[in-house]
Amino acid sequence: MYKENIEVMISKEEIAHKVKALGEEITNDYSGSGKELVVIGVLKGANVFLGDLIRQIDLPILVDFIAVSSYGLSTETSGVVKILKDLDLDVEGKDVLIIEDIVDTGLTLKYLTENFKSRNIASMKICALLDKPERRKCPIDIDYLGFEIPDKFVVGYGIDYAEKYRNLPYVAVVKS
Ligand code: XMP
């Protein structure tokens, strides 16, 4: 049974409720901005969260994805971030909202926010489903947060362990 080692941490109902609230907040905050809003998912982990979240944003948004490497197949960050797939869209002059699955050490977002700042964007904010503040190495200002969690390795709702479990409809802890 592929689910015998996992335990639900955040149910699909809790996630749906939070995603709806975040979508409404984002809609309110950006309506009347006058700029185009580009919602950028950090692949692969943010894919499921982004898919649900954008359907709760009632604005004419653009969607793009960026892929970075940080963990490889291990559960520990290497600290080295590399862009594996860059944006397709030109974000110059636009409002940028970065969507992350989980902020852990903060190294990935530190790299991404510095990279986006060099692209002459109008504004930048961060939306993350999960925050693991205990392991932070560099400060990250999360503008829209789903849930703060303890320092446990989590999977599901887009988040993987060695590329598995992304399809679970809830966030779960892997028991060792
Ligand atoms: P940093 O440390 O750069 O990490 O903030 C961000 C990325 O690390 C991955 N990450 C996890 N992946 N379970 C995972 O499957 C976890 O508990 C976990 N913590 C961090 C994640 O891909 C995130 O984008």
Ligand code: MG
């Ligand atoms: Mg990952």
